[in-house]
Amino acid sequence: xxxxxxxxxxxxxxxxxxxxxxxxxxxxxxxxxxxxxxxxxxxxxxxxxxxxxxxxxxxxxxxxxxxxxxxxxxxxxxxxxxxxxxxxxxxxxxxxxxxxxxxxxxxxxxxxxxxxxxxxxxxxxxxxxxxxxxxxxxxxxxxxxxxxxxxxxxxxxxxxxxxxxxxxxxxxxxxxxxxxxxxxxxxxxxxxxxxxxxxxxxxxxxxxxxxxxxxxxxxxxxxxxxxxxxxxxxxxxxxxxxxxxx
Amino acid sequence: xxxxxxxxxxxxxxxxxxxxxxxxxxxxxxxxxxxxxxxxxxxxxxxxxxxxxxxxxxxxxxxxxxxxxxxxxxxxxxxxxxxxxxxxxxxxxxxxxxxxxxxxxxxxxxxxxxxxxxxxxxxxxxxxxxxxxxxxxxxxxxxxxxxxxxxxxxxxxxxxxxxxxxxxxxxxxxxxxxxxxxxxxxxxxxxxxxxxxxx
Numbered sequence: 220x221x222x223x224x225x226x227x228x229x230x231x232x233x234x235x236x237x238x239x240x241x242x243x244x245x246x247x248x249x250x251x252x253x254x255x256x257x258x259x260x261x262x263x264x265x266x267x268x269x270x271x272x273x274x275x276x277x278x279x280x281x282x283x284x285x286x287x288x289x290x291x292x293x294x295x296x297x298x299x300x301x302x303x304x305x306x307x308x309x310x311x312x313x314x315x316x317x318x319x320x321x322x323x324x325x326x327x328x329x330x331x332x333x334x335x336x337x338x339x340x341x342x343x344x345x346x347x348x349x350x351x352x353x354x355x356x357x358x359x360x361x362x363x364x365x366x367x368x369x370x371x372x373x374x375x376x377x378x379x380x381x382x383x384x385x386x387x388x389x390x391x392x393x394x395x396x397x398x399x400x401x402x403x404x405x406x407x408x409x410x411x412x413x414x415x416x417x418x419x420x421x422x423x424x425x426x427x428x429x430x431x432x433x434x435x436x437x438x439x440x441x442x443x444x445x446x447x448x449x450x451x452x453x454x455x456x457x458x459x460x461x462x463x464x465x
Numbered sequence: 466x467x468x469x470x471x472x473x474x475x476x477x478x479x480x481x482x483x484x485x486x487x488x489x490x491x492x493x494x495x496x497x498x499x500x501x502x503x504x505x506x507x508x509x510x511x512x513x514x515x516x517x518x519x520x521x522x523x524x525x526x527x528x529x530x531x532x533x534x535x536x537x538x539x540x541x542x543x544x545x546x547x548x549x550x551x552x553x554x555x556x557x558x559x560x561x562x563x564x565x566x567x568x569x570x571x572x573x574x575x576x577x578x579x580x581x582x583x584x585x586x587x588x589x590x591x592x593x594x595x596x597x598x599x600x601x602x603x604x605x606x607x608x609x610x611x612x613x614x615x616x617x618x619x620x621x622x623x624x625x626x627x628x629x630x631x632x633x634x635x636x637x638x639x640x641x642x643x644x645x646x647x648x649x650x651x652x653x654x655x656x657x658x659x660x661x662x663x664x
Contacts, residue, residue, distance in 0.1 A: 229650030230631040234565045235624035264657040266557035271606035274515035296543035359643045
């Protein structure tokens with residue numbers, strides 16, 4: 220937790236965070252108990268400030284709201300307290316199955332163990348990416364630029380030269396062709412492009428990448444299609460190119 | 466004082482004395498109790514409408530947003546979790562969010578023309594102070610607000626009562642982003658301590 224991120228608790232409690240930063244900060248909150256506690260206190264404070272400008276609404280509003288209530292379905296509670304459920308009595312048949320099930324479970328849990336190790340790594344990567352994202356978005360010199368291609372691909376670039384960070388967000392990015400991947404590059408007038416990393420769109424066509432290894436004299440960001448695994452220098456088709464904001 | 470104590474201790478006591486706490490009402494509302502919802506309406510509609518109106522300003526739109534907020538309370542009452550804060554905080558956080566959503570979505574179109582105008586009218590404190598009710602509670606908020614530095618107070622009020630983002634506040638006050646972020650946080654912390662908000 221850097222001081223810079225922590226400073227956003229106030230802005231967050233006041234709803235004074237732009238949408239794009241809100242999501243990143245909320246991911247950070249999930250991991251930072253001290254921040255979450257402070258946010259709760261500051262939200263309670265803000266609520267008091269809000270209460271101070273209380274004003275009785277026109278009386279007809281009450282009738283309208285009460286009438287609507289009769290037509291609105293209520294959401295069920297979230298089920299995180301659902302523990303003490305009554306156990307169903309087990310039949311003899313179910314008992315016989317238990318032994319087989321236990322053996323099967325052993326097999327499953329061994330392979331699951333492997334999976335879990337991998338997803339913990341993925342989680343760590345995601346976590347460090349979202350920390351970098353929050354740092355970048357809250358940098359004093361953060362600059363944004365957005366654009367779209369004729370094919371409907373949208374890109375947003377956020378850059379902080381002081382922090383040496385760049386983030387690329389893409390939307391409407393179709394899945395890469397089989398055996399290929401998208402790769403993002405920082406490009407400059409003199410010298411060869413430097414890889415920022417691979418971009419993998421999710422099933423809604425969105426992809427994002429953050430890089431913290433410096434901007435140097437780069438003045439453009441580009442995305443090309445490369446062989447799966449990526450390349451050292453861009454060979455394939457360039458699908459997007461954007462000038463870095465100054 | 467005795468009444469206050471009773472109010473804190475008593476949840477759902479019927480008959481004389483005070484109406485049930487918002488927390489208790491929300492629980493009943495979650496079970497579909499329309500009578501409890503009516504009581505909840507009586508407790509929260511003025512704070513909600515006042516805050517929404519402060520941000521949205523247009524009376525008809527403010528009523529719409531207030532209605533949305535109240536229906537949202539009805540819809541999601543079962544999702545309220547007291548461990549994360551009081552019912553009133555939950556209600557006001559939701560109200561603020563909805564009001565801000567409303568102004569930000571209708572804002573982008575008129576942004577540019579707006580900027581010059583906002584520069585001239587960047588002192589909401591006087592209007593706020595004027596309208597703050599004389600009730601003790603409200604007095605205390607005002608007293609606490611006025612104990613902030615000018616920059617803290619202006620930043621908090623522009624963000625909270627006008628629904629601006631911290632980036633817009635920085636722009637409006639011609640102050641670096643980092644400074645505004647810090648002022649919003651330390652301003653709120655000072656308010657928290659002044660108002661005695663439970664830690």
